[in-house]
Amino acid sequence: MVIKDLTEQVSELTNQVNQLKNPTPSKSDSLKPSAQKMFATGVYYAKNKDYIHAAKWFRRSAMAGHGKAMFYLGMMFIKEQGLPQSLIHSYVWMSLAQVYDVSEAKAAKNEIQHKLTARELNLAQRLAADRYEDIEHELIKLR
Numbered sequence: 001m002v003i004k005d006l007t008e009q010v011s012e013l014t015n016q017v018n019q020l021k022n023p024t025p026s027k028s029d030s031l032k033p034s035a036q037k038m039f040a041t042g043v044y045y046a047k048n049k050d051y052i053h054a055a056k057w058f059r060r061s062a063m064a065g066h067g068k069a070m071f072y073l074g075m076m077f078i079k080e081q082g083l084p085q086s087l088i089h090s091y092v093w094m095s096l097a098q099v100y101d102v103s104e105a106k107a108a109k110n111e112i113q114h115k116l117t118a119r120e121l122n123l124a125q126r127l128a129a130d131r132y133e134d135i136e137h138e139l140i141k142l143r
Contacts, residue, residue, distance in 0.1 A: 035061045035069070036066065042055075046081075054072075058072045058076070067100030070102065087115055092127045095124070096128060096132060
């Protein structure tokens, strides 16, 4: 009887260890929208000219590391679509989009850079560095 109890306990512990090694995804994990889905939602709103909601979804996607969403946010700050016009914030998002390999971002960033004063450029670069840290922190949490 003692051997049977011990065998059952070993079996139960083995199962628990295996579950820790290979956890089954929880329902909350599957409910977390991916960066691509958030980006697609932003595109949907932008196509329907609901720029406030588009900006909201592009920002969420950008904060999850989606480079194209960063680029679109930068464009929205230039065009004043759902966001106040801000060359500084546009520069921030274009800088980040460039870091996340969006090829169009470099030319846009350079064009914006020529319109900023040295002080504004310094501020934009500091904001971009801070935002980069925020994004990387979010990406670590998502892993």
